[in-house]
Amino acid sequence: MALPSSLHSYWTEMARRKAIRAATGSEAHYEDGRYYDQAYRRRRHDVRFYTELAVHSGGPVLELGAGTGRVALAIGKAGIEVVGVEPMAPMLARACERRDKLPRAARDRIELRSGTVERLRLRRSFPLVIAPFNVWMHLYTREDIERGFATVRHHLEPTGRFVFDVLLPDPSSLAREPSRRYLGGRVPHPRDGSRYRYSEYFSYDPFSQIETVMMDFEHPDDDRLSFCTPLTQRQFFPAELEALLHYNGFAIESHTGDFKGAAISAATESQVVVARLR
């Protein structure tokens, strides 16, 4: 039975908006590897966690969504072979640039290549597959999430571990008024060194569970240099994430509220999952 035309055009419009949001929000934020490195330079606790896991596994390690090599380079430097896969050309280029400055022995342990979580198929398997720092939040539909899990199953050794972290949805944050501006102070931008006035706007679609953060950079003197960058993230509620893992062939070894094993609570920022094939 055909949908009434008004309903049909409503759903077509919703699908179009969802596709635009998903496409722009997973790309714009990753178009400048230098900015990414500057913005997250203080984030080190997760690097330590993933590097220790990598050393414990003995390697090789597969990192899905390797970005600028924040984690992959640390793993290579710790003496473990790592393959980092990243779809965004500017992020991958930055990762290669940083890797190529390392001493030869570390450099040779780090392979970086283009690819996505959904499609990657290498002819090798790994005792450890990782997806650090919200990579899974860029899988916007159930089909993409299932493709991502299939990729992990394809590359994981039978007793291997899949470890990743995603934000814990914050109900008060998701209920924010989309037109309200949240001021974040002044930030230097590597694009031109100016100190931009930074602010954020949040909007959340409760049906797709996708939140879009509009990052607004206002130039101090010249408005033509002001710009806005969207970041779109699919939210995973903990029980839902456990169900997704279970029904996609994984057993959960631990599901914690930080990188040191704390229980998930209202104060949790990142949920950290260690899973195995079941």
Ligand SMILES: C[S@@+](CC[C@H](N)C(=O)[O-])C[C@H]1O[C@@H](n2cnc3c(N)ncnc32)[C@H](O)[C@@H]1O
């Ligand atoms: C927040 S960054 C994390 C990067 C890196 N893992 C780290 O810890 O710094 C998320 C990364 O996921 C990548 N990404 C987005 N969609 C992806 C996909 N479908 N497959 C693989 N990576 C993806 C982005 O390009 C970005 O580099």
